[in-house]
Amino acid sequence: MGNKRAHFGIARATCALGLVATLLTGCGSDGDSGGGVTKLTFAASTFGDPGRGPLLTKWLDEFNQSQTKVQVSAAAVPYPTFGQTVLTQMGSGKGPDLIRFDMPEFEAASDAGLVAPLDKVIDAGKYDLLKQPDQFMVHDGVRHGVIFEASNYAMFYNADLIPTPPTTYEQFTSTAKSLTKGDVFGLAFRQTEAEEAGVWQDIFNYVYGFGGAWSDGKNLTINSPENLKGLQAFKDLYDANVIPRGADAATFRRMFAEGKVGMELNNGGYVTATRGQNAKLNFNVAPIPFPVRKQGAILAPIVINEASEGKDEAGTFIKWALEPQNQVKLQEILGASSVATTTQRSAEALKATPFLPVFDGLTETSLPQIVLGFEAKTPDIRKVVVQNVVAALQGKADLKSALDRAQQQASELVR
Amino acid sequence: MRRFRFGVTARIVAVLVVLGVAVFPLYWMFVTALSSNSDLFADQPRLTPDLGQFGVFVDALAEGKAAGWLLNSLIIAVGTMVLSVGLGIPLGYALSRFSFWGKAVLTVVLLFTQMLPEALMVVPLFALFRRFELLDSLTGLVLVNSAFVLPIVALILKGAIDGIPKELEEAARADGARPFTTLTRINVPLIAPSIAATAVIAFFHAWNEYVFAVTFIFNPDLQPASVGIANFIGELGTPIQTVMAVAFLFTLPAVAFYLLVQKYVVSGMTAGAVKG
Known part of the structure; x- marks a missing residue:
């Protein structure tokens, strides 16, 4: 009986504690300014990357210490739901003040008027902006973003497992097959709908590397013969079991860092992230050995939220970020990626990472992973294409039918 | 033998x-x-x-972030449990014992709310929360989680109260007890096992909730553990051992809570099985 009473006592105490704690903590909210300091939040999925995240936070601290009016802190938005979360918040008139978007979400946000025009905030003519990636920051003469990171895709390979990198698709396939044994896989890429954005990034290289394109600028060309050829190559590798099927990017990237994966197609940002996971890994980089030298590029603009109450202060941060010495620091943090302006890689950086010129040499042939002519619709088209390609990988449909279906569904979306 | x-x-x-x-x-x-x-x-x-x-656990807790996330989760889960059970008991009692206009419709509507996925409600609720300045607060999450779990709590408790003979209440009423006294003195002790079961449901719903928490909370210090753990998943890399360490710690309070109330839940499952 006494025991029963004691249990009820605990339950009552727990309930009371919960109520009091809830009431006490409930009304917490961060003020935008205090003591004349404007507090801004900056959302970037990069903050979660091993190696890059902590360095980027220090870079923000440098800005905060460089002046006394504005304080920028990292907004913690998890990468798996980053675009969806931030767009929902911005669409409802809230959200972070500064955002580092990937291109599909940047296009969607710009088209919806959620991004503040930057023409009055920064004088673009004052900076030596990289022309190729910067052209995608301007829509109908209005600047919506500044490149935060531009990173070309290349082939990363474990130099201990692969002394000489493949230079043709046939060599690429045979290397992947010969390496796959035991707990080692020749290759890794994303292959599940749960990683929709990642699958899109991966298949982009196969489509463009085999001479295809998602559109001709006016019409969608999802089911073109070239696209079918590229995606068939992707599916052949999947069917050959040379990848760790079912493993997500977090897992197989860790496997690459531990020497369990031979090759991976990835962007320059992966250099720092990989070293952050295993500084001793002996890896190298070469151009993707597909028939056509065309590959994807991560273009990640930094933008100001139209709903932000501190647009001018956010502009102060962007101007600080564009200063030459801060661009160099940012580039060193981001690894083999480029930044908004032309910067010289230091002799130390080239010595530590001799393959940096490989990435730089790919800039002219790299394309942002958007559907040209249908930029704002890219997230919707991406969903349709990835759903159908994954269905083909899983044997639910043959690849040609899957692409025909994707073409039809996507055409209805953009009509 | x-x-x-x-x-x-x-x-x-x-x-x-x-x-x-x-x-x-x-x-x-x-x-x-x-x-x-x-x-x-x-x-x-x-x-x-x-x-x-073992240092991975020490590192995971070192910055204090994980401990803060767990505390936030605990506040949200306990708050949701208290609010939804506190409101669910009178609601279940009203549905069980009183006749009023629209009772059948109300019951169906309560069931209907269970068919709405959270993702569908994020945008309208975000606008509503903004209007009432509930964004970036744990109170907001307690309210939204309670709103989602209250119907199922009320319907379970209605079923439990249905099983109590009305004669017991009539006897109490004959002794001058008002409906509230009857509910608290007669019904609540008899449906304690069902209350414990619904408390478990409410607690776990709020403990695991992610979609509202990730969208409605901007301040990293107010994030619950379900969101905090996801922060470790980077675009280019994920510290798997750290994620597993924090996830393991995340399960412990929930397990402890279940062990605390399991006696009542089990007795609820066997209540009425043997009549002497």
């Missing part, structure tokens, strides 16, 4: 198998958290934890 022993042995084996299936994910999380990098993807997986790697 031999048949009896065989039966006991078979039951023990069956219980151990079920226990193994239930506990294995937790154990595997613990083993993964305490694996070295080379063990993580070894051909032969390591089956026992490497206690030399």
Whole structure:
């Protein structure tokens, strides 16, 4: 009986504690300014990357210490739901003040008027902006973003497992097959709908590397013969079991860092992230050995939220970020990626990472992973294409039918 | 006698198998958290934890972020449990004992709310929360979680109250008890096991909730553990051992809570099975 009473006592105490704690903590909210300091939040999925995240936070601290009016802190938005979360918040008139978007979400946000025009905030003519990636920051003469990171895709390979990198698709396939044994896989890429954005990034290289394109600028060309050829190559590798099927990017990237994966197609940002996971890994980089030298590029603009109450202060941060010495620091943090302006890689950086010129040499042939002519619709088209390609990988449909279906569904979306 | 022993042995084996299936994910999380990098993807997986790697738990807690996330989760879960059960008891009682206009419709509407996915409600609720300045607050999450779990709590408790003979209440009323007194003095003690069961449902719903928490909370210091753990998943890399260590810690308060109330839940399952 006494025991029963004691249990009820605990339950009552727990309930009371919960109520009091809830009431006490409930009304917490961060003020935008205090003591004349404007507090801004900056959302970037990069903050979660091993190696890059902590360095980027220090870079923000440098800005905060460089002046006394504005304080920028990292907004913690998890990468798996980053675009969806931030767009929902911005669409409802809230959200972070500064955002580092990937291109599909940047296009969607710009088209919806959620991004503040930057023409009055920064004088673009004052900076030596990289022309190729910067052209995608301007829509109908209005600047919506500044490149935060531009990173070309290349082939990363474990130099201990692969002394000489493949230079043709046939060599690429045979290397992947010969390496796959035991707990080692020749290759890794994303292959599940749960990683929709990642699958899109991966298949982009196969489509463009085999001479295809998602559109001709006016019409969608999802089911073109070239696209079918590229995606068939992707599916052949999947069917050959040379990848760790079912493993997500977090897992197989860790496997690459531990020497369990031979090759991976990835962007320059992966250099720092990989070293952050295993500084001793002996890896190298070469151009993707597909028939056509065309590959994807991560273009990640930094933008100001139209709903932000501190647009001018956010502009102060962007101007600080564009200063030459801060661009160099940012580039060193981001690894083999480029930044908004032309910067010289230091002799130390080239010595530590001799393959940096490989990435730089790919800039002219790299394309942002958007559907040209249908930029704002890219997230919707991406969903349709990835759903159908994954269905083909899983044997639910043959690849040609899957692409025909994707073409039809996507055409209805953009009509 | 031999048949009896065989039966006991078979039951023990069956219980151990079920226990193994239930506990294995937790154990595997613990083993993964305490694996070295080379063990993580070894051909032969390591089956026992490497206690030399225990520092991963210390590192996970070192910055204080994980402890803060767990505290936020606890506040949200306990707050949701208290609010939804506190409102669910009178609602269930009203649905069970009173006749009023629209009662059938209300019951159907309560069921209908259970069919709405959270993702569908994020945008309208975001606008509503903004209007009432509930964004970036744990109170907001307690309210939204309670709103989602209250219907199921009320319907379960209605069913439990339906099972109580009305004669007991009539006797109390004959002694001058008002409806509220009847509810608190007669019904609540009798449906205590069902209340415990609904408390478990409400607690776990709020403890695991992610979609509202990730969208409605901007301040990193107010994030619950379900969102905090996801923060470790980077675009280009994920510290798997750290994720597993925090995820393991995330499960412990929930397990402890269940152990605390399981006696009532189990007695609820057997209540009325034997009548003397």
